[in-house]
Amino acid sequence: MATDLQVTTNKLSNKETQLTVKVPVEKIQNKVEGRISQVAKTAKIDGFRKGKVPMSHIRSQYGAGIQQEVINDVIRDTVFEAIKAEDIRAVGMPNIDDVKLEDDFLVYQATVEIFPEIDVQGIDEIEVERHTATVSDEYVDTMIENLQKQRQEYVEKKGKAAKDNQVTFDFEGSIDGEKFEGGSAEDFKLVIGSNQMIPGFEAGIKGMKAGEEKVIDVTFPEDYQAENLAGKEAQFKINVKLVEKPKLPEIDDEFLELFGVTEGGVEKLKEDVRKNMEREIKNAARSQVKQATFDALLEKNEFDVPNAMLEQEIERQRNMMMQRFSQQFGASADSFDKDMLPNELFEEQALRAARLGIIVARVIDTKGLEVDQERVENFIKEAAENYEDPSEVIEYYTNDKEQRANIESVVLEDQVVDYLISQGKVTDKEVSYQDLLAAQQQQAM
Template identity: 65%
Template sequence: MQVTSEAVSGVARRLNVSVPTSRVNEQFEARLKRTAKTAKINGFRPGKVPLNVVRREYGAGIYQEVVNDVIRDTVFEAIQQEKINAVGMPNIEKVENKEDALVYEATVEVYPEVKVNAFDTLEVERKTSEIKDADVDTMLENLQKQRQTWVETKGMAKKDMQVTFDFEGTVDGEKFEGGAAEDFKLVLGSNRMIPGFEDGIIGMKKGEEKVIDVTFPEDYQAENLAGKAAQFKINVKLVEKAKLPEIDAEFLTIFGLSEEDGVEKLKADVRKNMEREVKNGLRNQVKGAAFDALVAANEVEIPASMLAQEIDRQRQQMIQQFTQQFGAQGAQAFDSSMLPDELFKEQAEKSVKLGVLVSSILAESKLEVDQARVDAYINDMASSYEDPTEVVEYFKNDEKQRAQIEAVVLEDQVVDHILASAKVTDKAVSYDELLKEQQARQQA
């Protein structure tokens, strides 16, 4: 077999393959003989059909099957022979049967080869943060709010109070679908309703009725209401204010603490969890910043097949998340056409480029995963569980799970490698600012 190759782009190679006719004919004759053993043709007993008759009846179809199989086998032989790092399936073109050879062209996409620019041109902002006593107190208050109860108040409805009311809406004097409800509960300030609705209830008392004027947003999901002025008749039935639970023995038991442990032990545990959260948040922030700078500073041509695979991976991941949130029944009603390629293309391109760049850095720097860092990562993660030893043993004995941790740690090592040369600027942020940035990155 003769093979020549040429580059048609930075991520594609064209192979010109010539397979000796003798190889094709040899496989054709062998398959013809196998077919003769089972062929059923009128006038002949099974297995006794003359070869020339089988050739006449089935020869053309068998020959085409052989040609397809030979191309399938030889194209991968050719890729290996030319030492091509192929991605995706090759595209076969211009198949021709010549007197002495079967010739064809195959175009195959290849893994991108990149030369990563020097890291000293990269500018990376690295956030720093520390937990303050006020942050711990706020977190403790949030834990109380999660378990708060509601008690009736005779006063006026204010922000953060819960109001139970009936309402009935009209547009141009006509009622509309979904515009009425009874015993509706709403925490003022939650922004669950259209702009102006909650503001109109503030100041009302139990037993009071009122008509409020609001305007539906221009982008409201119900097109027949978008941008329309509306009136809502409100009848307040109950106004309640939040009552936080006391941090007493009962409250402490929720977190596995006794009365003897006291509030200070709860605060210490809360601080420890927050510090772990901050540590992970800062690591993810600087990793994201370093990788963003890396992608922005390097041109990477990516094969269409790699992009398609990543788009499909992200689509399947979203469907899986949808299934987890709404169950299998909800997922069945989920139409994949609701998730077109364009929805994932930008993020997928970035992800593929980053993967190529990181692979190149690993190959050039010869970085290998630091097992001591892997163990430290697992121990830190396990410390948040009731039985850390059990968690450590799980990751120690499950190769797949440990491999996932190793991949995360190796990425961290790449980030450290980049930051060692990059222009790094440190910026102190509060705990809340760090969390908001994390949430924004996850939603992006």
């Protein structure tokens, strides 16, 4: 910090500090005179030639504005210098007020939000359940059957439409004898049991045969998205054209090659499926115990979060949701109106994330944790296994500093969880594979 800058600090709260900064007026005056001289070279005032305007006229006409510009520039330059000199971990931009000239000094106050310096409570009181699951032969067989279902075909069948059958039909809907928009379609395909239609619709079609017609009565749900239809009774005229049953593909060489199995047959596919499921279990269990540990810690640590941090987290979560919308609807994220996603929608989760970030950072600082580069390498290798060319993925994360830094942050957070678990009490609980993965998906929502 420049030796002529004087700074005093006053901590207003755990999340806010006020600095009083004094800058010698001489520093202001020198810059003002320099700018006045520059203006004098180009100023145009009636009655004077360019560059020949007396300095007294320049000061009279431009002096006040130039002085204010210089003061603004000096404040902008010195406030961050003062923050750095006082070793303040600022969050967001400082708020400047009470600017005045006093006793040969420019004096101003800067109120800045700071990263809260909390003492993390309850680390040794953490009690969590660590969920795990075992991959049974039955689970493997079910998974392979699911792979078959993903590639199943439908073949025509005689007789009545039953569960899992695909029905092709025309329908025409009406309410009180009047057709309504979106209530009709031709060659519509519906799998019985998919529950993609309103309640009662599938039940009305189930049991029908190709070539059969009938009218079914249904009631739109009270919370139906089209308000003009919500809660109303409707009639649909159904004309079934085709009933098909599912046909699973044979597990032959062609099927196996779809999953990269060229040798070893069905047993190799089972081995690969088991490894993948075990990897999913490992990741899901890790996610579950991390969530449980952080939840336990958040219960014991409630504190105010700087508004700037909260606003940044809200904006981050809003952008993430807009990206999801973009991927889901195939539109640019910029095409979505942010007003559709108000701050209130994200405040609760944003507050949780901001508090958690502060807690994790404090644990890292106070316990002197440093990222384990060996774990980073293992993390990258495991992630690369999910791609066709693992070496290319490894090279990407090795050479891209920003992406590697992101992985280092994830690994360091995992190290924090390991430390917290080592200080608390952990009880292992066996759950089903499906329940473990379902819980992970719920956490991600």
